[in-house]
Amino acid sequence: MELKRIIDRVYWLLDRRRTLVTLSAYGGDSVYGEKIFNLDGKIYREWVPYRSKFAAAFYKGLNGVDIKDGYKVLYLGASSGTTVSHVSDIIGVNGQVYAVEIAEEMAVNLILLAERRKNIFPIVGDARKPENYPSIPKCDFLYQDVAQRDQTDIFIKNADLFLKSGKIGAFAVKTRSINVSLDPREVIRNEVKKLRSKFDVIREINIYPYQKDHSLLILRKK
Ligand SMILES: C[S@@+](CC[C@H](N)C(=O)[O-])C[C@H]1O[C@@H](n2cnc3c(N)ncnc32)[C@H](O)[C@@H]1O
Numbered sequence: 001m002e003l004k005r006i007i008d009r010v011y012w013l014l015d016r017r018r019t020l021v022t023l024s025a026y027g028g029d030s031v032y033g034e035k036i037f038n039l040d041g042k043i044y045r046e047w048v049p050y051r052s053k054f055a056a057a058f059y060k061g062l063n064g065v066d067i068k069d070g071y072k073v074l075y076l077g078a079s080s081g082t083t084v085s086h087v088s089d090i091i092g093v094n095g096q097v098y099a100v101e102i103a104e105e106m107a108v109n110l111i112l113l114a115e116r117r118k119n120i121f122p123i124v125g126d127a128r129k130p131e132n133y134p135s136i137p138k139c140d141f142l143y144q145d146v147a148q149r150d151q152t153d154i155f156i157k158n159a160d161l162f163l164k165s166g167k168i169g170a171f172a173v174k175t176r177s178i179n180v181s182l183d184p185r186e187v188i189r190n191e192v193k194k195l196r197s198k199f200d201v202i203r204e205i206n207i208y209p210y211q212k213d214h215s216l217l218i219l220r221k222k
Contacts, residue, residue: 001039006058008068009090013037013044020047020058022089026117031085045089049210052083053145053172056210057218062203065218066168067141073097074139074162076127076154077146080109081120087143088117095119098136100127130158138162142169147177152191156198159221169199169219176213188215198222 004012009023021037021044028036028043035046049056067073069092078084078099087097099114100123101107107124114120123133127146142163144155155171163169173191175184182190192201199219206215 001037003039003044007064007090009092010047010058011044020049020055021045022047022086025089025092025119029116031113032080032082045086047086049207052086053207053211053214053216054083054086054143054170056207056214057170057205057216059210060205060207062205062216062218065170067091070094071140072137073141073143074136074158075099076142076144076158077101078110078122079103079106081113083143083145084110084120085113085117088119091119093119096121096137098123098133098139100125100133102126127154127158130161136162138164140164140167142167143171144169145172147172147174149177151177152194156195159198163221165221167221168202169217169221171217171219172207173215173217174213175215184213184215188217192217195219 002014011021013019013021024043024045030036034048037044047055049059067090071091073087075084075097078101084099096119098121110122114122139162159169175187178187202218204215204217
């Protein structure tokens with residue numbers, strides 16, 4: 001088996017098919033049932049595109065993005081920590097991921113995960129009210145996956161407060177959460193219009209068939 005690097009600590013594992021993996025920063029535990037590979041004494045975790053929109057974007061052609069070792073990340077809509085665990089691998093033990101989740105039942109697993117992965121800082125709270133977060137620093141990367149009607153406003157508000165200028169935000173837009181009756185391409189166009197004054201749009205990646213009705217927008221804060 002051969003590894004092909006995409007970004008720091010994210011690789012294609014090339015065998016008969018290609019499998020996306022992250023180099024584990026915290027040993028060989030499987031977080032959500034993903035496969036673990038031990039290669040040349042290093043541990044890699046499968047990053048499953050049906051479970052993570054960020055992973056799906058790599059399968060749909062994303063071949064680089066500015067997130068790396070030591071980065072501080074603000075993650076909105078952390079759920080039980082599936083994608084957060086891979087972000088935790090990418091930024092490594094010197095990075096920090098502040099993971100916001102509103103649903104207490106989801107946050108329980110996130111808190112347990114953070115006990116094993118010391119670079120995860122769970123925040124049980126509402127991403128609509130970033131002014132209420134405990135004190136967090138300005139971040140190098142913002143990731144959002146909240147599937148709410150006002151998701152674009154949530155993204156802009158958090159980026160205003162916590163994303164450094166010139167840094168990247170990755171935003172999973174669920175078109176059906178915004179408007180079920182409008183053509184999804186029209187929904188994306190409308191949301192992008194709202195974002196243009198504050199962000200450069202780097203890419204829009206439709207992540208079908210891994211996730212229905214979703215695009216991942218890659219934005220750079222002006
Ligand atoms: C699609 S799931 C996220 C999946 C997760 N990002 C992953 O890939 O592992 C959306 C999550 O956003 C959370 N959420 C919704 N509205 C929120 C809000 N206003 N603040 C924080 N979390 C929110 C939901 O409770 C849910 O757990």
